Amino acid sequence: QAVLTQPSSLSASPGASASLTCTLRSGINVGTYMVYWYQQKPGSPPQYLLRYKSDSDKQQGSGVPSRFSGSKDASANSGILLISGLQSEDEADYYCMIWHGSAWVFGGGTKLTVL
């Protein structure tokens, strides 16, 4: 079982909100981890969006709009990237990342389609 699992795809309409999940493997407690989020558009390297551990321990990337935010769902053992007021430019691949076992681990990525 992968350390981090993300849905492979998600579709949402312009103006709506999208909730992208990053589920940690059973036995790895999301509450103890900082979860990082990256956006990647075709043909470009990834860009850092934000990190989230708790409401008191989080950080927005420089220049990243406030409509991108992080949270957690402890009951689902998941980190969440919430994008509100979806715009066409938000169409991209999104990756979560944690530091686990002396290694950075990426989720498999979610392709977000805005249509």
Add this chain to the structure above:
Amino acid sequence: EVQLVESGGGLVKPGGSLRLSCAASGFTFSSFSMNWVRQAPGKGLEWVSYISSSGSYIFYADSMKGRFTISRDNAKNLLYLQMNSLRAEDTAVYYCATEAQGELGYWGQGTLVTVSS
């Protein structure tokens, strides 16, 4: 302006070696930890290796241990990745990226490594 420029990629036969370089400019290279991250064609991101700002701490992904070696030359603002015993599954775009508190903030445009006979 921060710039990271990877080089050294290309076509190599299985079992062969390559050394990638990442030239940094526009920031104090010696103050930043660095990472290599790769992406196979049409696939997701895969972390490869980390090196601390001084080079004292180094980590590798399990599948690269014993085959890849990360190093840096702070006097020349260069990051390296020596890759040996290359396999077809190592085919990917290799990115270098700065790291500060887990934020992989600046990325290069990547260099393509193709392992094929």
